[in-house]
Amino acid sequence: xxxxxxxxxxxxxxxxxxxxxxxxxxxxxxxxxxxxxxxxxxxxxxxxxxxxxxxxxxxxxxxxxxxxxxxxxxxxxxxxxxxxxxxxxxxxxxxxxxxxxxxxxxxxxxxxxxxxxxxxxxxxxxxxxxxxxxxxxxxxxxxxxxxxxxxxxxxxxxxxxxxxxxxxxxxxxxxxxxxxxxxxxxxxxxxxxxxxxxxxxxxxxxxxxxxxxxxxxxxxxxxxxxxxxxxxxxxxxxxxxxxxxxxxxxxxxxxxxxxxxxxxxxxxxxxxxxxxxxxxxxxxxxxxxxxxxxxxxxxxxxxxxxxxxxxxxxxxxxxxxxxxxxxxxxxxxxxxxxxxxxxxxxxxxxxxxxxxxxxxxxxxxxxxxxxxxxxxxxxxxxxxxxxxxxxxxxxxxxxxxxxxxxxxxxxxxxxxxxxxxxxxxxxxxxxxxxxxxxxxxxx
Numbered sequence: 001x002x003x004x005x006x007x008x009x010x011x012x013x014x015x016x017x018x019x020x021x022x023x024x025x026x027x028x029x030x031x032x033x034x035x036x037x038x039x040x041x042x043x044x045x046x047x048x049x050x051x052x053x054x055x056x057x058x059x060x061x062x063x064x065x066x067x068x069x070x071x072x073x074x075x076x077x078x079x080x081x082x083x084x085x086x087x088x089x090x091x092x093x094x095x096x097x098x099x100x101x102x103x104x105x106x107x108x109x110x111x112x113x114x115x116x117x118x119x120x121x122x123x124x125x126x127x128x129x130x131x132x133x134x135x136x137x138x139x140x141x142x143x144x145x146x147x148x149x150x151x152x153x154x155x156x157x158x159x160x161x162x163x164x165x166x167x168x169x170x171x172x173x174x175x176x177x178x179x180x181x182x183x184x185x186x187x188x189x190x191x192x193x194x195x196x197x198x199x200x201x202x203x204x205x206x207x208x209x210x211x212x213x214x215x216x217x218x219x220x221x222x223x224x225x226x227x228x229x230x231x232x233x234x235x236x237x238x239x240x241x242x243x244x245x246x247x248x249x250x251x252x253x254x255x256x257x258x259x260x261x262x263x264x265x266x267x268x269x270x271x272x273x274x275x276x277x278x279x280x281x282x283x284x285x286x287x288x289x290x291x292x293x294x295x296x297x298x299x300x301x302x303x304x305x306x307x308x309x310x311x312x313x314x315x316x317x318x319x320x321x322x323x324x325x326x327x328x329x330x331x332x333x334x335x336x337x338x339x340x341x342x343x344x345x346x347x348x349x350x351x352x353x354x355x356x357x358x359x360x361x362x363x364x365x366x367x368x369x370x371x372x373x374x375x376x377x378x379x380x381x382x383x384x385x386x387x388x389x390x391x392x393x394x395x396x397x398x399x400x401x402x403x404x405x406x407x408x409x410x411x412x413x414x415x416x417x418x419x420x421x422x423x424x425x426x427x428x429x430x431x432x433x434x435x436x437x438x439x440x441x442x443x
Contacts, residue, residue, distance in 0.1 A: 006336045008171035010035065012152060014140045015177030017044055018111060019304035019321045021118040021134075023176060025063050026329035028122075028131040032336055035170060036122075036132060039139035039177070041158045043119055045112030046283050048203070049318040050234050050241050051077075051219065052107040055407045056322040060107060064127060068117045073109040074235060076100055078218045082386070084376040085224035085267055088214075091380045092389050096218065098400040105403075110234060110241075111318065140182040141165075143173055143300055150299035152183070173300045174328065179288065181306035187297050194290025197311065197368075199245040200256050201287050202263070205234070206242045208277035214269035221313075221371050223379060227266040228371040230313070242267070243312070245287070245372060253284050287311040289365060291356050296349035303328050308356045314367035316409075320360050323410060324352050330413040339417040347416050359409050 011027060013020045016038035024034040052060070060066045081093035099105040121127040122134060142153040150173040157163035175183025184192065211217075211233070219232035222244070229244030244263050246256055261274045268277065291308040295301060304321030311317075331348040334340035370383060380386055392399040 010170045012170035012173045014175050014183045019325050020176035023325045024132045028129050030333045033131045036134045037138040038136045041137045043115050049111045051315045053319045055410045056319040057104045057107045059322045059326040077108045080219040082221045085222045085227045092386045098396045099403050143186040145299045175302045175306040179305040179309045184306050192290050196288045198249040199247050203243045203283045205280045206240045207238050210270040223371045223376040310364040311368045316360050316364045327413050334417045
């Protein structure tokens with residue numbers, strides 16, 4: 001029996017970052033074609049996220065990405081701990097070795113490397129199935145829609161090329177183009193609800209022998225009002241990622257970098273001078289906690305950082321983005337395959353926004369406050385989360401269950417599939433038969 005014609009044919013995705021490429025891969029698994037537009041002429045491999053919790057890892061597995069991510073990452077991530085910067089004392093830790101044999105354990109890999117792996121999968125005829133059309137040097141300048149389609153206006157061409165303008169149409173447009181999303185701005189303007197923090201976030205890759213000499217490993221959250229952040233082993237050959245927030249507002253990038261030796265001397269074990277470590281790559285950016293009023297406006301949808309942003313303490317940003325994309329993919333797939341009505345896209349928009357506001361926004365701010373505002377000398381006794389960790393550490397089975405349990409930020413949209421293609425086809429056949437009988441009776 002021939003399959004019913006699907007309700008739409010093509011999805012246009014703005015942004016060839018991790019969210020856009022992941023969405024394209026998930027849709028390609030179900031033969032849904034996508035066009036992915038990237039403003040830059042290359043993949044964005046700037047320093048950003050490096051660790052992704054179990055919920056995101058489950059999405060990577062479903063997308064077929066996890067084996068390649070594991071092969072590129074460090075073999076083990078032994079522990080996550082919280083340290084007092086003043087004396088380097090380890091206050092409490094999570095022993096990650098209890099889940100080291102679990103497929104869905106935390107993923108640790110620089111986002112720049114992950115994007116390159118995702119792109120290779122998109123271009124692989126077996127992975128992307130020829131369904132993914134990635135176009136670089138396509139900068140979105142506006143969006144629009146009518147009852148039958150949506151579109152983006154783009155500026156095409158690199159710096160040395162004669163730029164031209166074009167309108168590209170699809171059934172749906174999804175903004176996955178990051179915190180400065182052109183798709184979001186086309187819908188809501190430059191302002192969106194939330195806050196931008198006064199501090200400046202400084203991220204760098206660092207090679208320093210002192211980490212090994214002083215017994216540091218894994219991930220180390222640093223608690224201090226002036227030198228708070230995260231220091232974590234992130235790659236082969238002694239690569240570490242050092243991230244800190246500079247509390248002084250309003251400086252130039254050069255002035256922030258001039259303060260870096262002061263921060264690193266306080267935070268790194270052994271209190272080294274600049275000639276004792278090597279910094280490779282640096283990224284400076286502002287941090288926000290914001291969320292749009294709606295993730296859907298007709299045929300235009302938003303996901304990940306285009307829809308919301310949170311500070312990076314705790315790794316909620318990329319993890320939540322993966323869950324947005326996974327949920328939206330399930331909703332589009334369900335509608336495409338006749339398992340759900342188009343209203344499931346409204347369900348996506350409402351549920352994922354509610355989850356961000358109720359859980360992600362609040363928790364990420366608590367994580368930020370924990371390292372930047374609490375008293376490092378009393379936090380072990382006053383922080384309820386630390387008390388929970390101390391109890392979990394008494395029983396490895398309980399700790400393992402805690403690390404692998406479904407999170408409140410996850411959501412299964414397949415529960416909203418309200419029909420099956422087989423039922424639709426049966427109804428079509430029965431309707432045809434009924435119409436035939438009615439025609440015969442009337443004749």
